[in-house]
Amino acid sequence: MMRDRLLAGAMSPDAIRCAVDSGSGAEDELSLFEPAEFDPNAGERGGYSNYSYWRSTFRVFLKNRVAFGFLVLLVALLAFTFIQPMLPGQRNPTKIHIDPATGMQFRNVPPGKEFWFGTNTIGQDLWSRIWSGTRTSLEIGLLVGIAEMLIGISFGAMWGYVRRLDAVVTEIYNVINNIPTTIILMLLAYIMRPSFKTMVIAMCATGWLGLARFVRNQIVIIRDREYNLASRCLGTPTRRIIMKNLLPYLVSVIMLQTALSIPGTIGWEVFLTYIGLGLPVSIPSLGNLVNEGRQIMMSPELRYQLVFPTIVLSLITISFYVLGNAFSDASDPRNHV
Amino acid sequence: MLLYTLKRLAQSIVTLFIVVTAVFMLMRLLPIEGYFGDGYDKLSASQREAVLHKMGMLDPWYVQMGRFYGGLLHGDLGVSSIYRKDVPVLEVIGPRVPYSMRFGIAATALALVAGLGMGVSMAKHKGGILDKVWTGYVVLVNAVPLAVYLLFIQLYGTSFFKLPLLFDKYRPESWILPAVSMSLGGIAGYAMWMRRYMVDELNKDYIKLARAKGLSQSAIMVRHVMRNAYVPMAQYLPASILMTISGSIYIESLYSIPGMGGLLVDVIQRQDNPMVQALVLIFSSVGIIGLFLGDLLMALFDPRIKLSKSEASR
Numbered sequence: 001m002m003r004d005r006l007l008a009g010a011m012s013p014d015a016i017r018c019a020v021d022s023g024s025g026a027e028d029e030l031s032l033f034e035p036a037e038f039d040p041n042a043g044e045r046g047g048y049s050n051y052s053y054w055r056s057t058f059r060v061f062l063k064n065r066v067a068f069g070f071l072v073l074l075v076a077l078l079a080f081t082f083i084q085p086m087l088p089g090q091r092n093p094t095k096i097h098i099d100p101a102t103g104m105q106f107r108n109v110p111p112g113k114e115f116w117f118g119t120n121t122i123g124q125d126l127w128s129r130i131w132s133g134t135r136t137s138l139e140i141g142l143l144v145g146i147a148e149m150l151i152g153i154s155f156g157a158m159w160g161y162v163r164r165l166d167a168v169v170t171e172i173y174n175v176i177n178n179i180p181t182t183i184i185l186m187l188l189a190y191i192m193r194p195s196f197k198t199m200v201i202a203m204c205a206t207g208w209l210g211l212a213r214f215v216r217n218q219i220v221i222i223r224d225r226e227y228n229l230a231s232r233c234l235g236t237p238t239r240r241i242i243m244k245n246l247l248p249y250l251v252s253v254i255m256l257q258t259a260l261s262i263p264g265t266i267g268w269e270v271f272l273t274y275i276g277l278g279l280p281v282s283i284p285s286l287g288n289l290v291n292e293g294r295q296i297m298m299s300p301e302l303r304y305q306l307v308f309p310t311i312v313l314s315l316i317t318i319s320f321y322v323l324g325n326a327f328s329d330a331s332d333p334r335n336h337v
Numbered sequence: 338m339l340l341y342t343l344k345r346l347a348q349s350i351v352t353l354f355i356v357v358t359a360v361f362m363l364m365r366l367l368p369i370e371g372y373f374g375d376g377y378d379k380l381s382a383s384q385r386e387a388v389l390h391k392m393g394m395l396d397p398w399y400v401q402m403g404r405f406y407g408g409l410l411h412g413d414l415g416v417s418s419i420y421r422k423d424v425p426v427l428e429v430i431g432p433r434v435p436y437s438m439r440f441g442i443a444a445t446a447l448a449l450v451a452g453l454g455m456g457v458s459m460a461k462h463k464g465g466i467l468d469k470v471w472t473g474y475v476v477l478v479n480a481v482p483l484a485v486y487l488l489f490i491q492l493y494g495t496s497f498f499k500l501p502l503l504f505d506k507y508r509p510e511s512w513i514l515p516a517v518s519m520s521l522g523g524i525a526g527y528a529m530w531m532r533r534y535m536v537d538e539l540n541k542d543y544i545k546l547a548r549a550k551g552l553s554q555s556a557i558m559v560r561h562v563m564r565n566a567y568v569p570m571a572q573y574l575p576a577s578i579l580m581t582i583s584g585s586i587y588i589e590s591l592y593s594i595p596g597m598g599g600l601l602v603d604v605i606q607r608q609d610n611p612m613v614q615a616l617v618l619i620f621s622s623v624g625i626i627g628l629f630l631g632d633l634l635m636a637l638f639d640p641r642i643k644l645s646k647s648e649a650s651r
Contacts, residue, residue: 174348174352175352175355175356177628178349178352178356178621178624178625178628179356179620179621179624179625180582180620180621180624182582182586183582183617183620183621183624186586186601186605186617187360187363187613187617188363190367190605190613191363191364191366191367263480263482266482267481267482267483267484267485268482270482270484270485271482271483271484271587274484274587274590274602275586275587275590275602275605275606276602276605276606277605287484290484290485290488294488297488297492303492306488306492310485310489313481313482313485314480314481314485317480317481317482318476318477318480318481320480321476321479321480322476322480
């Protein structure tokens, strides 16, 4: 049956030519259908596809206007955050400014020419504090995001691929997953002294779990597909199967989780700071700034000290969230058509 | 069913045991100041040792552990050391439980009703203006840190609606904002889930068949689509309870509600170790019980689950 159809397919151009030849027979009509010159290169054309995974991913991504807008915004924000201390005329974020005329501190100066975003209750420049705080929070976010990705992937891959581990690790996962993340995070931060390191360790300890679980589920699904079976029969080492056959399949999930963990981490930092387990007050961070702003939020004329940090904070977290989702959509090959 | 329940119960108890042990171990790593009052600096080394000895902190760890488990079995969680000195922890927590429970239940119910309604309306007008507005809401709730948007709700919500800024148990209108705030995350979760579920489900063959049979749209919704939604919904419920716990810690403290969440923040700030330990245990138990009930509910609702072979499909 199959062969017949193939033969018929091979026949068809000839059949058309025959029909043209015999049907009309007129010279001028024949010129419409001239037999083509045999070109060996053209024969190869059908077998080649210029599909490239990453190019398609970016094409789909760029089609999403909203996400592209947020990408531009985020890149601009990040670039400015890291360039800001090198710009001329910037102030030290922890320096308390003193009015040379009166010898008093510049307390609660409203936003204006001298201090762009005003000063806080003890006379520190809010503008430079916000950018310095953003740097701190981003550092925590990126560190935790990358660490979670590494731990989550390697743990999830082993969990999914090695059958003997499955039952044990699943039980461990159930135990940890039964406790609210907030509680684990608070407990860990409470036990260690508040510092940058504490914050990073506590958040890494809770965050990798979700990603590991996701990777594990995907790997269980695709582990026994034919191509992996074939690969195993050919004697491919386990490490190579995981790295080459399984993980590329999961790029979209991993990108999404990592992108989401950054705003998540920044949010936890604000939360931990609020309950008194955050960074020391001497290090400006978005959490510390929001917390300082919260303490004076009852007087409307000082509210700018709360509003400015939250605007920057929200812009960053929303951008990461929208970008992560858009990128994970774009990196799914099913959306590449 | 009974066998499954027993098995799942045993699993929960083992989990609880492990959690209790882990919390106990971690608590031994804590700063020692948490067992003294304000006068820590004034005490000499030998006085400190005497206090610790009286509290049994210098005994070998297995003696301490045995005493801890023994106490737990009698419902004894120890005594507060700073927050309300020498008052049993249960006495401090007891009157606070009803507040937390009332807010938790109100928030979960609100999240369920509002979230599902929102999800259905999003799926119905897919791609329309309503869909976009609600999606914007979901993005905001998920992306902006909880600690920030709840603060702004308290700040501007109270002045806009003329509601009291702090909780007052004699003024019922002061209950509104905390309960609504607590449900926001759950609403977003349910709405997103419901929307995806409806969009997927409405394209399936059995719905087409039902339509071809001439069933009305509402009959299709009630008898077919919704009937199938119970199961995943039951599974999602415990997660939303967990979410309410996280929210409650922050919200109770913001509005000074005399509940357990606010208490946890208080005792952490004052470094009252026994209180922190007791509250962490209570919150973990709530989480474990919530997930246990969720699994039971799912087993009850879903006729497809063959309990005896539930693990074989892996």
